[in-house]
Amino acid sequence: MKTMFLATFFISLALLSCLAISITASPSIPAVFAFGDSTVDPGNNNGLTTIFRGDHPPYGRDFQTHIPSGRFSNGKLSTDYLVSNLGIKDFLPAYLDASVTDAALTSGVSFASGGSGLDEATATLNGVLSMEAQLNYFDEAMRRIEMSFGKNRSEELVRKALFVVSVGTNDVVFNLYGVIPSAFQRSASSYHDLLIQRLGSFIQSLYDRGARKFGVAGLPPVGCLPLQISIGSFMPSAHMLQRFCVDQQNVDSQAYNLKLQRLLSTLQYSLPDSRMVYFGIYDTMIDMITNPFKYGFQETFQGCCGTGLFEIGPLCVVGMPTCPDASKYIFWDSMHPTQAAYLAISNQYAQSVLHLN
Numbered sequence: 001m002k003t004m005f006l007a008t009f010f011i012s013l014a015l016l017s018c019l020a021i022s023i024t025a026s027p028s029i030p031a032v033f034a035f036g037d038s039t040v041d042p043g044n045n046n047g048l049t050t051i052f053r054g055d056h057p058p059y060g061r062d063f064q065t066h067i068p069s070g071r072f073s074n075g076k077l078s079t080d081y082l083v084s085n086l087g088i089k090d091f092l093p094a095y096l097d098a099s100v101t102d103a104a105l106t107s108g109v110s111f112a113s114g115g116s117g118l119d120e121a122t123a124t125l126n127g128v129l130s131m132e133a134q135l136n137y138f139d140e141a142m143r144r145i146e147m148s149f150g151k152n153r154s155e156e157l158v159r160k161a162l163f164v165v166s167v168g169t170n171d172v173v174f175n176l177y178g179v180i181p182s183a184f185q186r187s188a189s190s191y192h193d194l195l196i197q198r199l200g201s202f203i204q205s206l207y208d209r210g211a212r213k214f215g216v217a218g219l220p221p222v223g224c225l226p227l228q229i230s231i232g233s234f235m236p237s238a239h240m241l242q243r244f245c246v247d248q249q250n251v252d253s254q255a256y257n258l259k260l261q262r263l264l265s266t267l268q269y270s271l272p273d274s275r276m277v278y279f280g281i282y283d284t285m286i287d288m289i290t291n292p293f294k295y296g297f298q299e300t301f302q303g304c305c306g307t308g309l310f311e312i313g314p315l316c317v318v319g320m321p322t323c324p325d326a327s328k329y330i331f332w333d334s335m336h337p338t339q340a341a342y343l344a345i346s347n348q349y350a351q352s353v354l355h356l357n
Contacts, residue, residue, distance in 0.1 A: 029162045029213065029356065031108035032083050032092055035134050035202075036167035038114030038336060039217070040079045043070020043094035045114050050127035051314045052115030058305060058322050059332075062339055070094060072114055072313075074304065074326045075339030079110060079164060081346030082353070086162075095137055102148040106157055111137045114313075117171035118198040125174060131167065131202055142209070158210035162353065165202065166217035166279070168256070171195055173222065173335075177231075177249065188252045196259050200267065207271050213356050215349065216264060217279040218257035221286050223249030226302050227334040230309040243301050245289075257282055277352040284348045288330050288341060295344055296327065303331040310334050 034040040038052070046055040053070065054060070060068035062075040071077055080091035088107050093100050095109040111134040115126035123130035129137075146154040176191050186194075203214060222228060223246030232246040257280065264276040289300045302308030304323040305316040312333045323329055327340040337345065 028160060029086055029353070030088070031106060031157055031161040032079065032086070032088065032164060033108050033138065033161055033211075034079050034092060034110035034112050034164040034166070035131065035138075036112045036165055036217075037116045037170050038072040038112070039166045039169070040077060040092075040110050040164060041070065041072065041094070041112040041114040042077060042080070042092060042097075042110050044096045044110065044112060045128055046070045046094070047096060048113075048128060050115065052113075052126050052128055053313060054114065057318045058316065058320070061322070062326060064090075070114075072333070072336040073339055073342060074332045076342060078342045078346040078349055079166075081343055082164070082349050083108060085346070085350050086353070095141060102144050105141050105145050106149065106153075108161065109141065111135075111141075112166070115170055116167065117169075117175075118167055118195045118202070119171045119175055122170050122174055126170070131198075135202070135205055138206075139209070155210055159212055161211070162213045162215055162356065163206055163211045164215045164217070164279075165199070167199070168195055168219050169222060169225075169335075172219065172249075172252065172256075173225070173228065176252075177222075177228070189255065192252075192256045192259055195256070196263050199260070200263055203267060204271075207267075207274060212273050213275045214264075214267075215277045215279055215353060215356075216260065218260050218282055219253040220281050221245065221250045221289070222253045223247060224285070224289055224301070225335050226308055226331050227310060227312065229301055230334065245301075250286075253282060275356050277355055279349050279352055281345050281348065284345055285330070285337075285341075288344060292330070296340070297330050298328040299323070300330050302329075303333040303336075304329040304338060305333045308334060312336070 045053045054072040055068045055070045057068055063069055083089050083092045092108060092110050095111050100109060113129035115128040116123045120130055142154055228246050228249060229243050261278050264278055268274050268276040288295050292300050304326045305311045306320040312335050316333045326338045329338050330341045332338040
């Protein structure tokens with residue numbers, strides 16, 4: 001068994017290395033700009049008055065500096081691996097990081113904000129940057145680049161860059177299944193329609209600013225997030241007090257993802273010269289959960305931090321027990337993947353990006 005596992009591990013590493021080389025060989029993507037929520041936020045929330053912050057230990061425990069950067073993980077995010085595979089830089093920094101220079105902007109940054117969503121109520125509830133605020137910061141960044149390097153350089157950069165959008169999970173967790181009164185009467189389908197409409201408008205806004213290449217992430221299996229499993233275990237059902245994925249929430253996630261894929265197909269047809277790719281993280285994460293040993297995981301339904309059942313953000317702090325080896329866990333806290341899981345997710349991102357070249 002051990003020999004088989006080691007063989008699978010090294011074969012996987014070899015495949016990842018080959019993939020990285022094939023992507024790096026194409027110079028057509030000089031920068032990555034990311035928008036959305038904590039899945040692609042490397043620290044923009046650090047200066048905000050919000051509980052949705054990952055700038056304290058044990059977050060960042062396995063990051064290259066071993067210092068909490070604001071990433072909601074023990075280490076890198078999928079976008080960090082993506083820019084590395086593209087040969088752009090080692091990781092994608094936060095736009096609001098004071099150390100980011102105008103020159104660094106030309107290879108990309110993330111404007112994302114942990115706790116944000118497509119529904120304005122999500123960002124307002126969580127006290128974080130809305131998608132509109134992220135877009136405003138992007139405009140500010142482009143003005144900085146134009147002032148330093150000229151209008152032609154700025155326009156060319158936007159035209160060739162990859163725009164990653166990863167958002168929606170907070171909307172369904174906090175609004176559809178959560179406690180915001182305005183969402184109580186909404187069906188999953190009608191709420192999905194609202195989110196899809198706003199996502200389409202956001203992509204249109206980026207397109208109007210010159211963006212042409214887009215990578216848009218679907219929802220993960222929301223019902224398998226440790227937090228949702230914990231909440232679901234207290235709900236009256238055949239699985240009460242047991243830890244199982246919440247099937248209906250996963251069905252809802254798949255329904256949303258189908259609508260998202262149709263949206264991207266429509267946009268690519270209607271927006272001249274645009275290229276849209278769908279990042280289907282649902283299938284990747286479900287495969288990790290159902291076939292954990294394939295990826296080297298041992299724990300699938302709870303996070304590494306604390307009990308792994310409810311801890312997230314302000315509840316995942318120094319003093320909480322953490323697992324000794326996060327690479328054996330799919331989830332770092334009760335909602336966010338570990339660096340090891342993000343590596344597997346980034347492999348799916350990388351394969352999709354190949355279609356843009």
